[in-house]
Amino acid sequence: MQEAHRGAILVLSGPSGAGKSTIIQAASEEIGEYYFSISTTTRSPRVGEEEGKDYFFVTKKSFEEDIEAGNFLEYAQVHGNYYGTSLKPVREALDEGKLVIFDIDVQGHRLVRAKMDDITTSAFITPPTRQELEKRLRARSTDDENVILKRIENAKGEIRALGEYDFAIINDTVEEAVREFVIVAKAARLKQSQEEKKKFIQTWLG
Numbered sequence: 001m002q003e004a005h006r007g008a009i010l011v012l013s014g015p016s017g018a019g020k021s022t023i024i025q026a027a028s029e030e031i032g033e034y035y036f037s038i039s040t041t042t043r044s045p046r047v048g049e050e051e052g053k054d055y056f057f058v059t060k061k062s063f064e065e066d067i068e069a070g071n072f073l074e075y076a077q078v079h080g081n082y083y084g085t086s087l088k089p090v091r092e093a094l095d096e097g098k099l100v101i102f103d104i105d106v107q108g109h110r111l112v113r114a115k116m117d118d119i120t121t122s123a124f125i126t127p128p129t130r131q132e133l134e135k136r137l138r139a140r141s142t143d144d145e146n147v148i149l150k151r152i153e154n155a156k157g158e159i160r161a162l163g164e165y166d167f168a169i170i171n172d173t174v175e176e177a178v179r180e181f182v183i184v185a186k187a188a189r190l191k192q193s194q195e196e197k198k199k200f201i202q203t204w205l206g
């Protein structure tokens, strides 16, 4: 299914602790107007996380009802919890011609590709080494040891999907990662749907 939209999608994946949100925030002024897709999850909020800002936190029952109702563009189970992207706000943002940024896992990336490949750009963001990821997760100290170990195991699985992404952003120094991210986001915005290209060709030919 390829739908006609005026906007474009930028999918970001990478292990928790890779610095995705820091990079997006630092780049936000330079990349211009965008819509950051707020996911719905069944996991509990971390210290400092806000409902409707970081995630919509819901129960398993409510999440499963949304699956049944077809409300998700994509969803997946990560670290034993459900995470999903609601279809409606994404559709609206795309119809308004916005760049829509997703922070989703590798399963979600595959599903978005399958549905909206023509307008999708993707980047995998990771610290340079596994050891560095461990160090950052421990420094963040918002998760207990078990959760950290689960995240590292998950990261080992995710890194294998790196080849499926358009770009790899190695977050060694934040400044450099932000610079690269800005370039990727600006290019992502320029991606046009097949429908739009067809229209352009028709108009051009007169």
Ligand code: 5GP
Pocket (backbone or CB within 6 Å): 012, 013, 014, 015, 016, 017, 039, 040, 043, 074, 075, 076, 078, 083, 084, 085, 103, 104, 105, 106, 107, 108, 109
């Ligand atoms: P965290 O619990 O650290 O916030 O996120 C865990 C993982 O779930 C991350 O890899 C993140 O990218 C992914 N994730 C967050 N929201 C979604 C979503 O809506 N869909 C999918 N497929 N993955 C998500």
